[in-house]
Amino acid sequence: MAQTAVSLPARVEAAGPVATFWRRFRRSRLAVVALLFLVLVHVLGAAAPVVAPYPPEEVDLTRRLAPPGAGHWLGTDENGRDVFSRLIYGARVSLLVGLLSAVVAVAVGTVVGAVGGYFGGVTDAILMRLTDGMMILPTFFLALLVLAVFGPGIINLIAVIGLTSWMGVARVVRGEVLRTRPQEFVLAARALGAGNARILAVHVLPQAAPAIIVATTLGTAQAILTESALSYLGLGIQPPTPTWGNMLASAQHFLWVRPELAVYPGILILLTVLAYNSVGDALRDALDPFMKE
Amino acid sequence: MRRTLTLLLAALVVLSGCAPAAPGPQPSDSAQPKRGGTLRIAMLGDATPNPFTWPGQLPTILVMKTMFNTLTKFNPKDNSLVPDLATEWSIGPDGTSWTFKLRSGVRWHDGRPFTAEDVKFTTENIINPKVNALFRSNLAGVTGVDVIDTLTVRINSREPIASLPILLGYNIVIAPKHLLEGKDLNEIPEFVANPVGTGPFRFKENVRGDHFTVVANEDYFEGRPYLDAIVFKVIPDLNVVTAQLRTGELDLAMVEPQNRQALRGAANLDFIIAEEPNVFFIALNNTRPLFQDKRVRQALMYGLDRKLIVDTILEGLPPLATGPLPKALGEFYDPDLKPYPYDPEKAKALLAEAGWRPGPDGILQKDGQRFAFELMVDKGNPTREQIAVTAQQYWRRLGMDVRLDVQEWAVYLSRGNKLPGDYDARTGWRITAPDPDKTAEYATGGANNHFGYSNPEVDRLLREGRRTFDRQKRIEIYRQFQRVVYEDVPIIWIYYPVQILAVNKRVRDLPAGDLRNVLTYMHRVWIQ
Numbered sequence: 001m002a003q004t005a006v007s008l009p010a011r012v013e014a015a016g017p018v019a020t021f022w023r024r025f026r027r028s029r030l031a032v033v034a035l036l037f038l039v040l041v042h043v044l045g046a047a048a049p050v051v052a053p054y055p056p057e058e059v060d061l062t063r064r065l066a067p068p069g070a071g072h073w074l075g076t077d078e079n080g081r082d083v084f085s086r087l088i089y090g091a092r093v094s095l096l097v098g099l100l101s102a103v104v105a106v107a108v109g110t111v112v113g114a115v116g117g118y119f120g121g122v123t124d125a126i127l128m129r130l131t132d133g134m135m136i137l138p139t140f141f142l143a144l145l146v147l148a149v150f151g152p153g154i155i156n157l158i159a160v161i162g163l164t165s166w167m168g169v170a171r172v173v174r175g176e177v178l179r180t181r182p183q184e185f186v187l188a189a190r191a192l193g194a195g196n197a198r199i200l201a202v203h204v205l206p207q208a209a210p211a212i213i214v215a216t217t218l219g220t221a222q223a224i225l226t227e228s229a230l231s232y233l234g235l236g237i238q239p240p241t242p243t244w245g246n247m248l249a250s251a252q253h254f255l256w257v258r259p260e261l262a263v264y265p266g267i268l269i270l271l272t273v274l275a276y277n278s279v280g281d282a283l284r285d286a287l288d289p290f291m292k293e
Numbered sequence: 294m295r296r297t298l299t300l301l302l303a304a305l306v307v308l309s310g311c312a313p314a315a316p317g318p319q320p321s322d323s324a325q326p327k328r329g330g331t332l333r334i335a336m337l338g339d340a341t342p343n344p345f346t347w348p349g350q351l352p353t354i355l356v357m358k359t360m361f362n363t364l365t366k367f368n369p370k371d372n373s374l375v376p377d378l379a380t381e382w383s384i385g386p387d388g389t390s391w392t393f394k395l396r397s398g399v400r401w402h403d404g405r406p407f408t409a410e411d412v413k414f415t416t417e418n419i420i421n422p423k424v425n426a427l428f429r430s431n432l433a434g435v436t437g438v439d440v441i442d443t444l445t446v447r448i449n450s451r452e453p454i455a456s457l458p459i460l461l462g463y464n465i466v467i468a469p470k471h472l473l474e475g476k477d478l479n480e481i482p483e484f485v486a487n488p489v490g491t492g493p494f495r496f497k498e499n500v501r502g503d504h505f506t507v508v509a510n511e512d513y514f515e516g517r518p519y520l521d522a523i524v525f526k527v528i529p530d531l532n533v534v535t536a537q538l539r540t541g542e543l544d545l546a547m548v549e550p551q552n553r554q555a556l557r558g559a560a561n562l563d564f565i566i567a568e569e570p571n572v573f574f575i576a577l578n579n580t581r582p583l584f585q586d587k588r589v590r591q592a593l594m595y596g597l598d599r600k601l602i603v604d605t606i607l608e609g610l611p612p613l614a615t616g617p618l619p620k621a622l623g624e625f626y627d628p629d630l631k632p633y634p635y636d637p638e639k640a641k642a643l644l645a646e647a648g649w650r651p652g653p654d655g656i657l658q659k660d661g662q663r664f665a666f667e668l669m670v671d672k673g674n675p676t677r678e679q680i681a682v683t684a685q686q687y688w689r690r691l692g693m694d695v696r697l698d699v700q701e702w703a704v705y706l707s708r709g710n711k712l713p714g715d716y717d718a719r720t721g722w723r724i725t726a727p728d729p730d731k732t733a734e735y736a737t738g739g740a741n742n743h744f745g746y747s748n749p750e751v752d753r754l755l756r757e758g759r760r761t762f763d764r765q766k767r768i769e770i771y772r773q774f775q776r777v778v779y780e781d782v783p784i785i786w787i788y789y790p791v792q793i794l795a796v797n798k799r800v801r802d803l804p805a806g807d808l809r810n811v812l813t814y815m816h817r818v819w820i821q
Contacts, residue, residue, distance in 0.1 A: 059686040061598075061605040078551070078606075078675060079682050148701070234672045238699050240682050253675035255532050256555030 024286035031282030034275035041272060045091035052085035057240045065258050077247075077261060078254055079240075086242040087264055093243040094272070097157055097236075098224035104162025105223070106216045109169025110205070116170070117177030118200055128174070131167045139164035140226065147235040157236055161223050169215045176208035210287030214280055221276035228269050244269050326802065330820035331522045335534045335546035339527055340505050342488040342496070344468040345418060345478045347427040354464060356505050356525055358812035360402075361466035361490035364393055364412065365458050366813050369806020372570065372621060372727035374459055377813070378407070378467055378491065384762065388453030395444040399514050401469050402495040409446045413438040414470035416448060424478045430733055430740050431460040431726065453760040455767065456728040463726030467491065493518045493816035502527055519819035538562060544797040544820075547808055549676055550608045553793050565794040565805045566610055568621040571724040573614070575668070575684055575785040580713045580745035583666055588647040590782040594633045596640035596691045597684055603788050606679045610793065614786035616779040617731055618771065621789065625729040627772040630779050640691055649692075657692040665694035666717035671705040677720050680787065714743035722790060729771040730759055735778060746783035 026032050044051055053073075060080035068075045074083040116127035143160045150156050180186060181204060189203050205212075230236040231245025239246060244265035251261035340356040341348040347357075364379040379393040399407040416438045419426040434454055439447040448457065469489050473481060488496050493515070494507035505525040509518045526543065528534050535552045537543040539559050548556070556562055577584040577593065584590055603613050612620050615632045644657060652658035656665065670681035678699070685695045698716075700708070708715040723734060723741065732755045733739045737747040754774040761767050792807055799821045804814050 057682075057686065059683050061601045061683060064605050079679055080605075234699065234701075239678060239697055240685065250675060250678070252532065253549075254551055256535055257551055 021286050025282050028278070028282040028285070030278050034278040034282075037271060037275045038279065041091055041268075041275075042095060044088050045095050048085075048088045048092050052082075052088045054082035054085040056081065056086045056089040056242050058082070065254065065261075067258075068260075074264060075258070075260070078250065081240075083261065083264060086247060087244070087268060090242040090244045090247055090265065091268065093154070093237055093241065094224055094227055094245070094269075097154065097161070097227045097243075098220045100158045101161035101165070101223035101227070102216050102219035104158060105166040105219050106169050106212060107166075108163065109166035109215070110173050110208075110212060112166065113170035113173030113175075114177050114200055114205060114208070117174035118181060118196070118204065124174075127170070131170050134164070135167045137164075140229070143226070143230065144233070144235060147230065152230075152235050152238055154237060157227060157230065161226050161230075165219060165222060165226070169212070169219065172211045172215055173208050176211050177204055180204045180207040210284075213287065214284045217276055217280035217283055221273045221280065224269065224276070225273055228265075324801070324821065326519050326817075326819040327821065328517075328519050328819070329521055330519075331524055332520050332800065332815075332818065332820060333524045333526055333542065333544045335528050335537070335543050336505075336525050337527075337529050337531075339501050340499065340525065341485055342499075343478075343481060343485050344415070344466045344488075344490075345424050345426045347464070350427070352505075352525070352527070354809060355812060356507065357464075357466055357490075358492075358809060359494040359507050359523055359815050360488060360492040360496060361468070362399075362492050363462050363464070363466055363813075364395075365462035367462055367727060367810050369567070369804040369810040369814065371623065372810075374462060377462070378412075379458075382458050384453075385447070388760065388762065389451070390447050390449045391454075391457050392441070392445065392447045395446065396514060397444055399491050400512055401471075401491055402489045402510060403469075403472075405469070405471055407467070407469075407491050408443045409440040410443075411467050411470045412446045413440050414474065415465070415468045418468075418478055419465065428464045431463055431465060433733075433740075453762070455759060455762045456726075456730055459728045460726050463728075494520075494523060497522065513816060515816055518816035520815065523815060538795050538797070541797060544800050545803070545808075546795050548793050548795050550606070550610065550793065551675065553608070553795070556795055561798055563796045563798055565792075565796060565803075567792045567794065567806045567808075567811075568612075568619070569724055569790050569792055569807050570619050570621045570727045571722055571790045572617065572619050573611075573680075573722040573787050573790050574720075575680075575718055575787065576709075576714070576716075576721050576744040577718050577784055578714055578716055578744055579747070579783055581666075581717055583664065583717065586647045587781055588643045589649075590785075591633075592640040592643040592647070592691065593688060594640075594782050594785055595636045595643065597687045597785065597787075598635040599632070599785075599787050600635060602680055602683055606676060606683070607788060611788040611791040614788050616775045616786060617735060618729055618775055619789040622727060622729050624768050625771045627775045629772075630775060633782075637691065644691065651692055655692060656694045663694060664692065665696075667696045667698040669698040669700055669705060669709065669716045669719035671702050671720070672699050673702075681720055684785075710741070710743050712738070712740075712743055713745035721784075724790075729767070729774075731755060731774070732759065735774075735783070744784055746781070748777065748781060750777050751781075 058081060063076050063080040064078055066072055066076040072082050072084065077083055077086065112127050112131065116124040143164055146160050147156060186199060186203055189199050227236055227243065228245035228248065231243045232249045234249065236245055237243045247265040248262055254261055336352040336355050338349055338352045340352040342353060342357055342360065344357065344361060347353045362378045364377060365374050366377040367373065368375050378396055378399065380396050382391055382393045384391055395409060395412065401407060416432065416435065418424050419429055420432050420435050434450045434452055436449050436451055439449065441447055450457070472484060472489055493510055493513040495510045497506040497508045499505045504527060506522055508522045509520060511517050528537070531549060531552055534543065534546050534548065535555050538546055538556060541561055553564065577590055579585065600613055603609060603611060613632045615630045618626050620626050648659045649657040649664055652663065656663050668681055668685055670677055681697055685697055688695045709719050709721065733741040735742065735746055736752050736755045751774060754770055754777065758767060758770045758774065761770060794808055796803060801819050801821055803818050804811050
């Protein structure tokens, strides 16, 4: 622990699990940068009404497709709307949909995986065949179909993305539960008279928490990509509400005139997804109880 | 561009001491037309050459224009009527029939002679309700065709149709009876795979998703075309069209205002800006309680800065719309009417007069009802989406809760064209034959009156116009019609669309005009 004392002098006595986690996490420089980037994007998104210099839907046809300048830091789009403001508001929608869809996916996946793994037998067989069934469906096209039938919108989008991407989580959680269930502390809890629900919630699932956290992070990245793709195809969030995906879609008509209009949302999607993925990877390493120091 | 053209024209007149020859090809330099070469034109989708149902619409229209003929056609310069398969026509004594003399010596691409029977066959099948003819409304009121002799037909109608020769020139292509008789004309796979027409070009091949090729018809009645072939390239993405125009892989394409901006400075290209008999509008569903008050509709008109839309989104190219008739209709267009100005104060005053007051949430209210409606627009076309977004913002400023409803093309069409339409408000446009008759749109119960407009005075004028043959009287009737409709504002007219054609400079003697008309003159075009 001597090395830690050098870098973390104030916390040397309290090198508990959080400190250990952080020490492991920041070993990946990329992940730290990624985390900072994500914090920045989320804060900007959350504070959009305060930070954005213009309302994102304010049309000003006299200033269409203006280049970056003093009034508009990143210029304006084809309706004379401020691109910077729209990117910030777009972050809001993209991140919200990304996070909430991942939460839906993780919730469904955790329940399916935990119940299947814990009870085993027929329950497990049915749930896992359901999971396999969902896995072989081309989920992106399923999402397209569902949105075409039920109409686009933020709630539908979250539900569709969430309900078509829980299968991986279910598999991982089931594996963790299978591993945990025969262990002594679980048997002890059962011997003391704890019910199934209590054992699952208090003793088994916490063991799967690292896996769930990692799955949520990686799932968010995937969901942001899916949202962008759906919005790009016009089935996501509807104009004039900005998202990165639909900004990309409308920018493509002006590729020859103002190519950077497509570059801004494109880079933000790229960096955000990359950041979530590298944070997810670093989390996996930092939370792995079997990993050697 | 228009100025350059005018200058060129002027220069030519001065130099040669004579007026350019009708029907208005682009002024050519002193060079003699040269035979040979292939012209490449862009189209956004696949063509399916069924001369009755026209699947795919615009791409099909484009290729058909080069392979088939109509009885009459239009001079692209001024939309005046000129002969095509018919050489002359006259009205019958009671006005309910037109007699057409047909051109002699015309042969189908398979060598069989073209006769009056083909005209009868085509016309009677277009009005046959069993055939899903796309342009049946052109022939509304036509009852049948009599063959007088092999080269004379008489087209009969229930009531006098003053503009029948004009309507026949608008996509009523004559199809060969000997190949199609007895077939279900809704599905003619053999003919679609090998279409046979009378036009200057004959079918060569149709590779779906890639190209459609036609080659010169050696026996064309106006002589063999200069071009060896025309290749219509299927390119769904306008960015790709732009790139190929720049590199010279395309000779001719219709582009959007933002593409023109991107092509500016390309030394190999010229632009043709052509007026169309077309109106772009935002339709208000007159059957909805919200839009039944004329003052409310006028307020929406005053509250939208249409001139700014034209000057910015459309780069000032098309004329600002005044009323229901486009400027391309020449004398029928009433020049005394002036477009509604942008006047938000007047708009607010009209709304207040109609009883709408701002509610607690800032939205106008009347008898507990909020002024809220949806504006439907089709997905994916940047120009139309920009106009919808702009209108939403302007009308919000008047205190209306306007939501955008961006719909897939198929949904947009099916909801938008119901009678009455299944929408509150929607964008739309209507391109017609260069004829002032607007019965389909503005008469009560008209086939395209999806906005549910009804005014007995307008109905009377439109009926009157259809049966009046005297040109001066017709002009007066249609100007009166415009004045009444202008006051009623059934829909928000925004502009009279123009077509932007990008043309490679190696293309010579291409008439300046609407591409649909231009393509009927391709036998005069040549490549340097």
